[in-house]
Amino acid sequence: MNTHTIVTDTPVISAADYDTAAFFAEPDAIAVVTNTTAPNAVALPSPDASTAELLAAAQEAGRRAVPAPFAETALVARPLLRRAGLAVPDGPLSYAIAPELTIRHAHPAASAVGSAGSVGEDDTLLVTGTLRRVPWARAATRVIVLATAPFGPVLFTLAPGRAVLTPGGNLAEEPRDDLYLAALEIPAAQVRRIPRELFEEAELRAALARAALIAGAAERCVELTVAHTSARTQFGRPLSRFQAVKQEEARLIEESALVRAAVRAAAAPLDTGGPAARFGVAAAKTQASASAAEIARIAHQLHGAIGITRLSPLHLATTRLWSWRDEDGDETTWAARLARSVTAATLWPALTATP
Structure with missing residues (x-):
């Protein structure tokens, strides 16, 4: 059984430990804002794990900004090797x-x-x-x-x-x-x-792996933004108490939820293959790439200037969102493939079927 753990070097600042107020206190207080969190290793699932389990692990790797080819290993390379009949190193x-x-x-x-x-x-x-x-x-x-x-x-x-x-x-x-x-x-x-079909499966796996990473980074943006607006005060009250901020936070949470739902819905179709897999993965990557820009925009808007600095962990999530949005096909590429994957007879069943 090829199971092991990829140990990473980049820690994750949990929302509970991320005290935004320290950034705006006296200048010397910035020095106490450090990356002190829970262990930053994410266990690589067994090659026998289900696609749903692999996607959940890849999403966690995206949330933690794991500096290793986690999703590439678990969701793409290992399954392809097994399908081809080669040993998994x-x-x-x-x-x-x-x-x-x-x-x-x-x-x-x-x-x-x-x-x-x-x-x-x-x-x-x-x-x-x-x-x-x-x-x-x-x-x-x-x-x-x-x-x-x-x-x-x-x-x-x-x-x-x-x-x-x-x-x-x-x-x-x-x-x-x-x-x-x-x-x-x-x-x-x-x-x-x-077989020629394995080429297509490789493309689908790569795109879905990237979508799962985007879902994790989006979740991280929500955590950090909610923590920031709750801790940062303006005009005597937290930012989260302002109606305009509440509305933008709601949109941020909505976009993140859309990506997670689309990725989760693609798990079972990928196992069965065929038109359902093409539709599910195309929908997941289209939604993930389309939402990435809006998620990053809202997160940076609500963080303000501090969000673009390396003192803030937000950049670990948003720079990945911007990068992963285009990798393995952007939303335009996958929207076209999504359109080609359905016909008038199959569109409604595809939209209403239970994943």
Whole structure:
């Protein structure tokens, strides 16, 4: 059983410990606002865990701003490896969906038909190309790559150390690295031929994992904003007592709840696959990406200037919201896929069916 814990380095300030008033007291008081909280490790679920359990764990990782490929490992890489019949290694994993790679057989078979390398004696591959913006590549023990080989769709595992790595990052400073492969040989034991449907499943899993992380970061924005408006006073009363603030907080809570509900509703369809999975995941990622901007806007508006500083933990959530909104497809991309996933006959049942 491949179960372990990813220990993180970034602590989370709980809403109870986040004393906003300290920021506005005498200048020396800022020094006492520290990241002192409960343990910041989040247990990585068993590979046998249900999709609903994996989504709940990924949401918690998003809430805590876990600096590790938690959702990538639990919701994307591990299930794909199991579906392909490959062993699931310990440690953090990542993924890359790269149909544009140039792949040929490393051991070409003698054939008068086709170009050199199009037919092989085995499935050992020579891979050339660049894997763009791989999440947490520098920290992963293996990257799960889905590509197109001469014989069709293929999944193989790659140790990042075998590629030339160019560091990169997103707005939240999470690693998004490029991996350059120059005629890199992938042994046949690390290669599996896969059905075309597994490509689509990989895309769905990646998008739903990102939506679950957004749901967690949105929940964190609600916690911190409610704590801030309750503690911060203006004109002799807490900000939370002002009607305009109450209205914005209500909208913030509503947007966060919409994302959580959409992610939760996509769990069961993903297990069954087919049109229901396409509809559920497209709806979840569309809602999550669309809500991310509004959640971050309201949270920063109600925090005021202190919310944009590194002294406040709010930036750990909102920079991730802005980054994750676009990753694995933004709301425009998934709204189009959502529209394509239904017909006049299936729309109403899809909207009214119990997840």
